[in-house]
Amino acid sequence: MRAAVIGSGAWGTAFAKVLGDAGSEVTIRARRETVAAEIRERHGNEGSLPGIRLSPRVTATTDLAEAVDGAELIAIAVPSQTLRANLADWAGFFRRDATVVSLMKGIELGTLKRMSEVIVETAGVAPDRVVVVSGPNLAPEIAAEQPTATVVACTDEDRARQVQHALATPYFRPYTSDDVLGCELGGATKNVIALAYGMASAIGLGDNTKASLITRGLAETARLGVALGADPLTFAGLAGLGDLVASCSSPLARNRMFGEHLGRGESLEQAQAATRQTAEGVKSCLSIRDLARSHGVEMPIVEQVEKVCHEGADPRVAVKLLMTREMKPE
Numbered sequence: 001m002r003a004a005v006i007g008s009g010a011w012g013t014a015f016a017k018v019l020g021d022a023g024s025e026v027t028i029r030a031r032r033e034t035v036a037a038e039i040r041e042r043h044g045n046e047g048s049l050p051g052i053r054l055s056p057r058v059t060a061t062t063d064l065a066e067a068v069d070g071a072e073l074i075a076i077a078v079p080s081q082t083l084r085a086n087l088a089d090w091a092g093f094f095r096r097d098a099t100v101v102s103l104m105k106g107i108e109l110g111t112l113k114r115m116s117e118v119i120v121e122t123a124g125v126a127p128d129r130v131v132v133v134s135g136p137n138l139a140p141e142i143a144a145e146q147p148t149a150t151v152v153a154c155t156d157e158d159r160a161r162q163v164q165h166a167l168a169t170p171y172f173r174p175y176t177s178d179d180v181l182g183c184e185l186g187g188a189t190k191n192v193i194a195l196a197y198g199m200a201s202a203i204g205l206g207d208n209t210k211a212s213l214i215t216r217g218l219a220e221t222a223r224l225g226v227a228l229g230a231d232p233l234t235f236a237g238l239a240g241l242g243d244l245v246a247s248c249s250s251p252l253a254r255n256r257m258f259g260e261h262l263g264r265g266e267s268l269e270q271a272q273a274a275t276r277q278t279a280e281g282v283k284s285c286l287s288i289r290d291l292a293r294s295h296g297v298e299m300p301i302v303e304q305v306e307k308v309c310h311e312g313a314d315p316r317v318a319v320k321l322l323m324t325r326e327m328k329p330e
Helices: 010-021 033-042 064-068 080-093 115-123 139-143 157-167 180-203 207-228 232-236 238-249 254-263 268-275 280-294 300-311 315-323
Strands: 002-006 025-029 058-061 073-076 099-102 130-134 148-153 172-177
Touching: 002 010, 002 064, 010 025, 010 058, 010 073, 010 139, 010 157, 025 064, 033 058, 058 064, 064 080, 080 115, 080 280, 099 115, 099 157, 115 130, 115 180, 130 157, 130 180, 130 238, 148 157, 148 180, 148 238, 157 172, 172 180, 180 207, 180 232, 180 238, 180 254, 180 280, 180 300, 180 315, 207 232, 207 238, 207 280, 207 300, 232 238, 238 254, 254 268, 254 280, 280 300, 300 315
Parallel strands: 002 025, 002 073, 025 058, 073 099, 099 130, 148 172
Antiparallel strands: 130 148
């Protein structure tokens, strides 16, 4: 398969590695020529994935038209809140029959749309051509070929299977699903819960607290998912619980680490400067909160994360407010 990956960060590069190792010819579209040249000439991307060697089947360019020329599969790995503006410029270069793979995990501010919906609306791509990849997929571990599994979700089951086969390697095991909504919602909301987990870790709270955050965070996610029409079983799988556990427990997870900085009393600006990475949950907590409110769904952890991130609330006060909510059945 001829494939393109738009985005040369850690996840985009790791995904290109998987495609190349599975047998595809892959071109990464990088923004900076220095990165593209390093991938072409040295088969690596030290700025994003230190010490990782890419297959000779993986190359790179800064020219979008060149990257996607003839590509049957086009994967997009850019910050979720930049997708709409970028797609307006990119869509005209895509093959009309290409499969578009969303590697992003977020809910768009303002419109409250999922990334697959933004792709359909902005790029004029039919919904059954959009595939979502989601799961416990920490890029450095995948690039190091540590075994993991993921979910490939599409409303077209044949297309999902095609992408599944294009990604299957001895270290990367894809499963198919037709629940695009559930997979995207799980991926977006886990970023917010991971921020809360990081805050709790920095405050010095123990494993009982952290287990409670994961469990109740999953309950919030499933509650919203069911209200929107997702399959509740999705949230018990790789794109739900699996992704949530990885993002909360790993020091490689950027949202968890960002949350730790906030838990130590740092501002958003200080945390951003310290991590030097995009923590999708910081913006998604606003859109997920609004999405939940619009459907009458209670998401108290998301509400408190938003208050810490955007209203200056003390993380310790946020925990106290969560613990003193009205008693109710689980």
